[in-house]
Structure formats: structure tokens, C-alpha cells
Amino acid sequence: MRKNILIGICVVLVAGFVAVGLIAYKAVNGGIWIGDYKCMFVPSEKKVHLREYRGNSQEITIPTEILGFRVKAVSDIYDTATIEKIIIPKEIEYIDITGNENLKEVVFEEGTTKVNGFITECENISNITFPDSLENMSCAFFGAKALEDVTIPQGVTYITFNAFPDTAFEKNHSSDQYYVVGDGVLLFYNGQPDEIVIPEGVKQFTWSIYPGVSADVKRIYISDTVECADLVIRKDTEVLFGTNEVDGLDPEYIEGTLVAPEGSYIEQFCKENGVDFRVMTEDEEADLQQKTESADGIVYQE
Template sequence: MKKIVIITIFCITIITIILFTVFGLPYIKPVKIPFALKGYEITLEDDYVILNKYVGNDKNVVIPERFLTKPVKVLGDRCFYNSLNGTPWEKEIESVEIPDSVEIIGDRCFAFISSLKSVTATNVISVGEHAFYENRALENVSLGSGLTIIKTKAFSANPHLVSFDFSNVKEIGDEAFAYSGLTNVTNMQSIEKIGARVFAETPWIYAQKGDFVIIYGSLQLYKGEEQIVVIPDGVKSIDGAFCQYSSEYKYPVDVQEIYIPDSVESISSYSFFSQDNVTIYIPDSVTSIEISYGRKWEGYDLSGIGTIVTTAGSYAEQYAKENGIPYEIVDSWEVPDT
């Protein structure tokens, strides 16, 4: 009898520890389960689950909606991305079905899975940086109407991704779809914030008409052939528009002068990549500049700026002084006719 009592107490203790670990401890701090469940390594939060790593071998993955009664809310950073000694290696995943419970896809979650063709979800809100980077077979992505944030390079370098619906998307990060195969872009009316070179080197952006490709106030690309460029009034930000990087396309030409209107408030990095001798006329309306003057990368000058022309006391003057950029102070300038 005494032995039975001891065993019973032991079992009750173990069950209590398990229940506390699953249902109690996550309210104090996240609990990382030290073994795989259903092919995943997971972390328990107070009321949801994070999938940290997929360790299964299914080609057609159906992500479970719940673990230990808690909903799966987050696909963690690098969850399906695998590396050996820092070098990506292949998982033969062809499709992924994401349940209604998942709202967040983490950074590099599906990066470098060259066999991945299709991803479907219904309730994703945010897609992390490089989340689907270089999935060279990826053709179909449907993440639901709740998607609002797409971060830096999330879908970059996917040559077979030709269409994307931006319904309800409010924020798109730098180069989010750069070097992809996009030809069809729809429902962009909800966008409030857009990064630099979002559609760089895509068929879609080169098919746009006119010398200036402007997306909700963001000048993404200059396609003209003039060496003296007057940016249209109404542009709010310059986001990589004069970047010379691709050897495949001739846009933009080597510009000599760029006149920025008073409507512009910010200039993103790489906006003048490899423009070696350009003189830029920057008004005092510009209060944010991210020009990496003097930095080199693979033989390219990351800024290319020859001279900044601006007015005394402007942010452009301060930025030029702090970053060693040649500048000239004037009272005003005359904008040439175009």
C-alpha cells in the first residue's frame, strides 16, 4: 500500500509540474519546450504558441492550428530556414498551408527554400524581413485580406512570383519585391508607408509609363534620359529613384543635376547609388537624409554625390557637414524648364 501511495504522489507531482509548465509558467515567462512536438520545436507564451523550427520532412506542409490547447500565432524567425555551418541547405518543401490562428511570419522564415511553390494563409498580419527571400520556384502566395505589413526584402529574388494583391497592405519595406518576376500588381490604395526600391528590377516597374514612377508620393524610379532632372512637385520622398545598379537596364542615365521640389521631406539610402558627379538641389523641406557618402561596395560608390546645393540652416547643410559631403550654400536657385 505504501508503495502505491508513493507512486501516486510521484505521478501527481509529475502531472502538476507538466500542467504548471504548460499553463502556469508561460504567464511568468516564455517556455521553450526542449523536445519536438508534431515536427516542431516550440515556445509557449501565456496564451499562444511560437513555432521556432520545423524538423519534419513533409513536402506539403500543413501547419497545426494548436499545440497543447494553445493557438499557433507566430511562425518564428528562420522556422523553415535551415543552415549547416552558416550555409543554407535544402528542405524539399513544395507547399505550405498556414492555419487561421497564425498572424505573424518571422524574419527569414521560409528563406532559401528553392522547391517552395505555394503558400496559403487566411489571417496573416505581418511578414518579416527576408521571410520568403530567394524562393526561386515560388509562384502562388495568398496570405489573406488582413495582411498590413510587409517588411524589408520579404519577397525579394523570387523570379516566378508574377502577381501580388496588396489589398489592405499599409506598409512595405525596402526592396520587398525587388528582383522578383512581378508583372501584375493590384489594389495598392491602402498603402501609407513605402520603402526604397520596393519593386526594383521587376518587369512591372519597367512597364510603367512616363519618366517618373511615383507610388503614393514615393519616387521609386527615374526612367528618363535627361541629364538635368526636375522632380515633379507633389513627390514626398525619394526612394532609390536614381540608383544605378543593374547592368540589364539603362535607367537611369548618368544625371548631372537634380532639382528637388519643396514637397519632398525625405531621401532614402541608395537613391543616388553610383551617380558619380551629380549635383543635387535640396530645399529646407527635406528633414531626413540617408545618403551613405564615401562608402564603397564592390567598386560602386554608394552615394555618387558630387555636391549638395542648399540654403543656410537647412537639414541638408547639417547633413553635408556631418558626413563630409561637398556642399554649397545659396539664397535660392532657379529651376530650369523641362
């Protein structure tokens, strides 16, 4: 009798351990439902990734902690029948929200300094709120067709490429040759396709503001005020720089020629990274200054 009882206890314990093990495995690899969120835990980092939402609220605030684990990222919140507004706390490191047709508003809480990820094909978003604390916008909002306007905080120094494609916001500024936001960030460019001039006052821009993926661009003139430039430069394109130091250049995406004064930061960059370089002539230096200082059609967001 005792033997049978002990065997029964052992069976129950083993079954319990197996069940706990399976739950732990799913929690780390596939995710488990805790409340309204499907959670995938990262024990080594003491973080959790929210993968799905099954609630029925019209407004949700993403939690910052679940079972003592800090929420790291949010993704796969799509096809929800009720969510119209999402509030994203400053602790969230990455977001990926796709195809949520009911979503109308996204709010990033005060204290957020960087937003990273994608909010795509949410066609009815009409309002995105960024806090004054924001500095880096590495998040793209694809296909938010109802988004007419976005206020970019003055402290923003970086915006990723293709931040607002296929939005009403982008279309509303299609007639602006230059549309500058934040702390000197060139968000939209609608100038000549063959000769690009980045005017004085611009501090940061990315290759997506000009048609850099086409063969039309022959020359790009970059002013001395530019501090960061993410460029894709084709083989037959020349890019003229001043003596300024420019962050963001990646030799992997530079096939053309960089032109700058002798002894400049750009010359040293090219030598260290095997990028084609030639010294700027006096006429080119004067031309660069004239073009970047006299450019007109610049619109600054109020």
C-alpha cells in the same frame, strides 16, 4: 541486484538528458522539424524562425505561433513542388522566399503595416495583394516576370530601392517618365540620365529610380515636397534642395555636393556630417522652382 537496477536507471536518465540537450541545441542552432516547418527557436526573445517547409499543400498560411513561441521570420521556402499561394499574417517581421517556381500568389493580411525582406526569382508570381493598412514596403520582389501589375495602397509612404526589378510590372511602365504610387512615392523614373528632376508632389524616392550608380548624373533637382530620399551621390554630382527637411540621407553614400539656401536643413545636415555643401544662388533657386513645378510626364497609379 538493486545496484544494477540503479545503474540502469541512471544510464537511462543520463541518455534522456543528453537527448533532450541535443534536441534543445538543434532547436536553437540548426532547427528542428515541427509538423511541416523546420523551426529555429530564439528563447531570449520568445520567438521562432521558420527555416523550411516540407508539406504538400497548394495554399499555406504562415503560422503566427509554434509551441508558445511567436513566429518572427520565414525563409528558405523554395523548390516546393506544390505551393501556389502563400498568405502572410501581419505578425511576421521578415520574409525570404527564393526560387519557388510554382508560387503564383502572395497575400499580406489586413492589418499589416510593414513588409520586410525579399521574394526573389519566383518567376510565376502574377498576383501580390497588399492591405490598405500598409505604410512601409521594405521588401523587394526580384525576377517576378509574370507580375503584370501591383496595386500599392494609398497609405504607403516608403518603398525600398529596387522593389520590382526584372518584372513585367516594371517593363509596363518603362515609357512613363514618372510613375507615382501610394502617398507620393516615386516608384519608377525613365527621364534624362544626366539631369534628374524630382517634381512637385513627390514625397519619397530612392536612388534606384535613377541611374545613380553611373557617372552620367551631373545634377539632381529635388522639390520642396520631398520628405524622404535615399540617395547615392557620386563625387561629381550636385544635388539641389529647397528649404525642406529631408529624412533618409546617409553621409556614407554622399560624395558629391549638396546645394541649398543658406540656413536650410540641408546646410545644417552637411555641417554636422562633414558633407560638401555650398549655398544656392538666386538663379539656382529660381531654376529649381521652375524645373520642379513645371515637370510633366507624371503618371499616378489610380
